[in-house]
Amino acid sequence: MKVLKFGGTSVGSSKNINSVIHILDNYSKEDTVICVVSAVGGITDKLLLAGTQAQNKDTNFLNTFNTIKEIHLDIINELNPNKSKDILVDVNEQLKTLKSLLDGIYLINELSPKTSDKLVSFGESLSSFIIAKTMKNRGLSARQKNSQHLIITNSNFTKAEVDFNITNSNIKGYFKSASQQITILPGFVANSNLGEQTTLGRGGSDFTAAIVAAALNVKQLEIWTDVSGMFTTNPKLVRQAYPIEKISYQEAMELSHFGAKVLYPPTVQPVLDLNIPIHIKNTLQPEAVGTVISNNASNATRPVKGISNISNVALLTLQGSGMVGIPGFSKRLFETLSQEKINIILITQASSEHSICLGIDESDSHAAKIAIDSAFENEIALKKIDPIIVETGLSIIALVGDNMKNHQGISGKMFSSLGKNNINIRAIAQGASEKNISAVIASNDVKKALNTLHEQFFETQTKQLNVFITGVGNVGERLVEQIKQQKNYLKENLKINLRIIGLSNSKTMIFNDQGIDLKTWKEKLAEGEKASLHGFFEKIKALNLRNSIFVDVTANKDVANLYENYLRQSIGVVACNKIACSNHYQNYSLLKRLSLKYNAPFLFETNVGAGLPIIDTLNNLIASGDKITSIQAVLSGSLNFVFNNFNETTKFHDVVKQAQAEGYTEPDPRIDLSGVDVARKILILARESGVKINLEDIENKPFLSEAGLKSNTVDDFYKTLIEDEAHYQGLFASAKTNNCQLKYVAEFDSGKASVGLQEIPVAHPFYNLKGSDNIVMFYTERYPEQPMIIKGAGAGADVTASGLFADIIRIGNN
Structure with a gap:
């Protein structure tokens, strides 16, 4: 069983209704179909206009009624050129009843919420009847079922609350025995438990479809409209906007609340609890992928799923030193607006408690100011607070995304990009969930802001x-x-x-x-x-x-x-x-x-x-036209660590073991201690300097004992270190006697290179080299006497990893 809902534009003309019928026909070949339809596009507004005109004793309500009548009769004749008679009879009866209702409103000069619900219900009743009868005339197994017989509410007219226990029972009972392949339901309309006609409020047709889908626990609810899903932002303002293929319920509600017209937030609730996906499709482009709303929305690489906006916003600011530390101001402010039935769109308050800012619909701003100034009349008179400040001509823009909380710097990017484009922010709001970051800006900056943010979050090439x-x-x-x-x-x-x-x-x-x-x-x-x-x-x-x-x-x-x-x-x-x-x-x-x-x-x-920028610096010197004349360096962090920690009170074997355990040496420490590793390093620097040289060309002056050099395995090598401890103590004693430090030095000069252990005197730059640090001195034509020196940690897992990471980033930056 499938549940589909078609909006006003989808049934706004005979051409569009034909597309709807074609879609339903295809679906019905595979499964039974329940189709919820809105009123013909624009009819609900015309019904309300006619009612208001009649209430105001404006006889133009008759012209408005005739327009409504002509629209429906034209659609019937276009859809049923040879079989319209039976449809016209019933439709004319409904139109006659509508005319009588408008006449009554005109006579008594009143349009109550109860009467308003009865008035606007004609829109969905007419559209669903016309579509069902047309499909039946074309030989399809279709029938209209009045939703007022299924959906039961309280008597809160214009926005009735559903009694789900009775409603769910009615829906299940009816469709359990329904024999038709396609059922057409009018959206938006319902009956109270007293039998009075009610409506479900704004977005009521979507709500009807969600109620039915949840009651029958279908696999998916499809909402068909005139756009191919929910877009990254308003496509009318941002040409580069594109449909969002997958989005979560929460993200969809946030985007809908902040201006996205495709979905009305309360629609989501019945299917949200049952995790029923909502698929938004385009009636005029049924092959388009659309947007799937579910709990299983894919985590895209972009943390921001969409950018939305609300126009015609007024910003109310209640401020004053008398508010600081005094409880109850917020409560009184919100209660005042609640009593006036004014909805709050945005709230922000500084930690100083000196001011509270509220965003409301601009049409409510005058009433809000009167009510708030009256409620705080005493505090205003005592100069504890200022009269409410009202700013109009504003809009709210909002970034929405479940995954924003996992990405640092989203708000910074948002405000920075707006600031660079000279868009002033009047107020900011961000919840702890970080699903929404909202900012109040001037209405005339909205288009620029949306384009700026869309470029920043959706178009920047990563x-x-x-x-x-x-x-x-x-x-x-x-x-x-x-x-x-x-x-x-x-x-x-x-x-x-x-x-x-x-x-x-x-x-x-x-x-x-x-x-x-x-x-x-x-x-x-x-x-x-x-x-x-x-x-x-x-x-x-x-x-x-x-x-x-x-x-x-x-x-x-x-x-x-x-x-x-x-x-x-x-x-x-x-x-x-x-x-x-x-x-x-x-x-x-x-x-x-x-x-x-x-x-x-x-x-x-x-x-x-390791992580030191030695080769990068060398390459930059050569690229800039300089020429290397000589290099002096301590290039083994492991050997430097060893000789910095070796003395007459320690054993050479133990220091080497420590160096290996801490990751300073290669897995085979002989590579480091034999000088081969250092020879390779100076060889690479010489080659990067432009010299053709091989490893065998480098003079290696080993300091290891003969047994150590000839050892066949790592274990054998460590045994020689123990056995030849006197040899290594002799190296240390000689250096100490000469007031020198032992350093393993690599040298390159005039095309020749060498490596070996040296006794470094006190005044030399290598003397105070600590820990596992490396040092390289580049003598060049530009640095002939005072060399360019690079010094720092030259061994260890973390710094080596950071050096690899830096090379990866270099590739990314090129």
């Missing part, structure tokens, strides 16, 4: 980076956590949407082309498929996502050998693995060329100084 990380051990895990922490910041501030699509360790790998959930990645990786370096590459290649970046957080030679494959597929490479860039010069040069040829970034800042 660069999406799709990241694949292999090696999620100590450093890799920190990188993932840093990305998780900064994900929203990157979106909001750098316009980078960074998604981790693939992760791999030595055992398993996982992929998700929509982005891996970084809250549960460890659990998912543990259950992933078997890891394969080639398989990882093939999967990235197959996904073929734009702005793909492969991040190597290993020290694996086989991984480094795959860089060429990635670059040839225009997949960027970010590496802390030094093997590729310290391999044969020919291989290094090839990777650089492939990076340029395939427009695939190849960044390896962490190869030298």
Whole structure:
């Protein structure tokens, strides 16, 4: 069973009604259909106008009545050119009754709420009857059922409250035995429990459809109108506005409350409790996707779902020093407006309690001022508060989105973008739920404001980076956590949407082309498929996502050998693995060329100084026309940590173990202590300086014992450290005697490079280097005597991860 509702514009002409009939005919071939219809477009307003004219003894009510009559008769004749006679008989009877009612209003000079409900009910009654009879004339199994026999309310005329127990029972009972394939119901109308005609208030036809859908617990309620769903903002004011495919109930209610005309908020309530989706469709474009409103709305990448506005707003400001700290002012203010039946649209109050601002409909502003000034007459006379201040010519604009609370800086972006466009904000309101951020502005700024905000939140191009990380051990895990922490910041501030699509360790790998959930990645990786370096590459290649970046957080030679494959597929490479860039010069040069040829970034800042911008600074010097003459550096954070913590009271073995445990050394500490790691680093700097040099060209002056150098395994190596403790104590004693510090220094000068342990005297810049810090001194043609110095933490999981992260961001910014 399907429930559809068609609004006034959908049944506003014979052409549109034919579209409605075609849609219902198609639906009825698969299921029974219940169709709720509004009055013909504009008829409800004309009925109210006729009633007001009659009440005011204005005989023009007869002209208005004749217009109503002609509209319906024309539609009947156009829909039923050869079979209109039987329809016209019944319609003319209804019109005769309507005319009598208007005559009565004219005679007694009164239009009560009860009579008003009876008057406006003719609109839906006529439209539903005409549509049902037309469908029957065309051979369809259709019947009109008067909603007044099903929906029972109290006697609160013009906005009656539904008795759901009786109503639900009536609806279930009727449709359990109904035999027709299509049932046409008039929307908006109902009967009181005393048998009097009532209406459900503004948006009543939507409400009728929701009541029926909830009573029958259908799978979906469809509301057909003249637009293709709920738009990101008013398409009449913003040409770039587009339909929102999925939205939550709460977001839909917020947008509807703040001006979106497609849906009236109370409509949502009957289906909300039962989680029945509402699908908004376009009668004139039935193939359009429309908008689905449900509890399962997809969390889009944009935190803001829509931008809405309310026009003709007046801002009331009650202020005065006598309000501060005195309870009861707000209560009296709200009660005063409630007694006048004035609806409050927006409320804001400063923490100082010096003022309260209220947004109301501009048409109520005069009555509101009189009532409030009267209620606070004594306080105004005593100068405790000022007379109420009323500002008109205002509108409210609102950002709406369930997910705004998870994104920092939404309100800042909103107000900043408005300010840059010279749009003054008169008042601001934001609830703790952060589903809505509202601002009061001048009405003549609305179009500019909507376009500004739509451009800011829906049109700004955000660069999406799709990241694949292999090696999620100590450093890799920190990188993932840093990305998780900064994900929203990157979106909001750098316009980078960074998604981790693939992760791999030595055992398993996982992929998700929509982005891996970084809250549960460890659990998912543990259950992933078997890891394969080639398989990882093939999967990235197959996904073929734009702005793909492969991040190597290993020290694996086989991984480094795959860089060429990635670059040839225009997949960027970010590496802390030094093997590729310290391999044969020919291989290094090839990777650089492939990076340029395939427009695939190849960044390896962490190869030298973890998170320090050493390579970036070097490249900037060369790019600006400078030339490197020599480099002096302490490039091993691990060795610096070791020699800063080693002395006559400690054992060299214990310090090295500590360095490894804290993540300062490679998994195999021999790489660091043998000087190979430092040699690779100075080699990379020399190559980036423009020198063709290989690792074997670098002079390595080892400080390890002969046994340590010849050890075959890590365990054997640690044994030699214990056995050769005297050797290392001798190195320390020599330095101490000469009042020096031990530092492992890398040097590059005149095309030659060397690495080795040196005794650094007190006056040297390296002498006071603490902890795991690195230092690099660039001597250039512009810095011939006083070098450019870069100094800071050069080892550790967090800083290495931050260096990798910085390279990823560099790619995003380019």
